[in-house]
Amino acid sequence: xxxxxxxxxxxxxxxxxxxxxxxxxxxxxxxxxxxxxxxxxxxxxxxxxxxxxxxxxxxxxxxxxxxxxxxxx
Numbered sequence: 001x002x003x004x005x006x007x008x009x010x011x012x013x014x015x016x017x018x019x020x021x022x023x024x025x026x027x028x029x030x031x032x033x034x035x036x037x038x039x040x041x042x043x044x045x046x047x048x049x050x051x052x053x054x055x056x057x058x059x060x061x062x063x064x065x066x067x068x069x070x071x072x073x
Contacts, residue, residue: 001050001055003032004034005036008020009035009036009040036049039066039072042071043067044061
């Protein structure tokens with residue numbers, strides 16, 4: 001959730017932007033971007049993921065719940 005690509009995916013989904021393909025050697029960037037989009041879709045009540053440099057408690061709790069319920073991988 002700290003990845004800038006996770007936040008980018010989250011914000012792109014919230015702003016109804018089309019899917020971006022992250023071109024980089026490291027495939028985890030694309031994975032984090034897509035995970036951010038999935039998180040935004042699974043948790044519409046979360047407005048933001050980070051508050052400054054820290055992750056909000058609500059976002060962390062919602063993400064943990066999504067993993068436990070297998071809504072996200």
